Amino acid sequence: xxxxxxxxxxxxxxxxxxxxxxxxxxxxxxxxxxxxxxxxxxxxxxxxxxxxxxxxxxxxxxxxxxxxxxxxxxxxxxxxxxxxxxxxxxxxxxxxxxxxxxxxxxxxxxxx
Amino acid sequence: xxxxxxxxxxxxxxxxxxxxxxxxxxxxxxxxxxxxxxxxxxxxxxxxxxxxxxxxxxxxxxxxxxxxxxxxxxxxxxxxxxxxxxxxxxxxxxxxxxxxxxxxxxxxxxxxx
Numbered sequence: 001x002x003x004x005x006x007x008x009x010x011x012x013x014x015x016x017x018x019x020x021x022x023x024x025x026x027x028x029x030x031x032x033x034x035x036x037x038x039x040x041x042x043x044x045x046x047x048x049x050x051x052x053x054x055x056x057x058x059x060x061x062x063x064x065x066x067x068x069x070x071x072x073x074x075x076x077x078x079x080x081x082x083x084x085x086x087x088x089x090x091x092x093x094x095x096x097x098x099x100x101x102x103x104x105x106x107x108x109x110x111x112x
Numbered sequence: 113x114x115x116x117x118x119x120x121x122x123x124x125x126x127x128x129x130x131x132x133x134x135x136x137x138x139x140x141x142x143x144x145x146x147x148x149x150x151x152x153x154x155x156x157x158x159x160x161x162x163x164x165x166x167x168x169x170x171x172x173x174x175x176x177x178x179x180x181x182x183x184x185x186x187x188x189x190x191x192x193x194x195x196x197x198x199x200x201x202x203x204x205x206x207x208x209x210x211x212x213x214x215x216x217x218x219x220x221x222x223x224x225x
Contacts (some may be wrong), residue, residue, distance in 0.1 A: 044204075091155075
C-alpha cells in the first residue's frame with residue numbers, strides 16, 4: 001500500500017526566504033507526482049505535475065524535483081511572499097491503483 | 113475555460129438523512145474522481161468513474177455510492193448520514209490519459225448534525 005509522508009508538517013518563514021518542502025513515498029512504481037496548494041476551506045490548486053520519467057518541473061518561482069528510485073520529491077519556493085501562505089500537498093498517482101495518494105501536507109506561513 | 117464545478121458549496125444535514133453531491137468536470141474530461149477530506153484522516157479516495165463505469169473504489173462503506181452520466185457529470189450519494197461523514201468532499205477530473213494530472217473543484221462542505 002502506497003504511503004506518502006510530508007515534512008515538515010508546518011513551516012513559518014519571513015518574507016523573501018527560499019524554502020524547500022519535502023515529500024517521500026514508499027512505492028516507487030508511480031505514474032506521476034503532483035503538487036497542490038490548498039487555501040483554508042478551499043479546493044486544491046494544481047501547482048506542478050512531474051511524470052515518472054522526468055526529474056523536475058518549473059513554474060515561475062516554483063521548482064519541483066522527483067527522484068523515483070529513492071521515493072522522494074521536493075518543492076522549492078524561491079523568494080517567498082505572504083500570498084504563498086497555504087497548505088501544500090504532495091500526491092502520487094499509481095496507475096494500477098488508479099487513485100491519488102496524498103501526504104498530510106505542509107502548512108506554510110510566510111510572515112511579512 | 114470552465115473548471116470543475118461542484119454543487120452545492122455547503123450542506124447541513126441531520127443524522128440518518130441522505131445527501132447527493134454533484135460534480136461537472138472540465139469539458140472533454142471523461143474521468144471523474146471523488147475524495148473525502150477530514151482533519152483527522154486527510155484526503156482519502158472514494159471512487160473513480162470513466163465513461164459511466166466505476167473503475168476503482170476506495171475503502172468506504174456501501175453507504176457511499178456514485179454514478180456518472182453520459183455527459184461525464186458525476187454524482188455521489190451518501191445514505192444514512194453519520195456525524196463522521198462531516199467533511200469536505202472534493203471532485204477531480206482528468207483527461208482520458210492518466211499523465212495529464214488532475215484538476216480539482218472547490219468542494220462541497222457537508223456538515224452532519
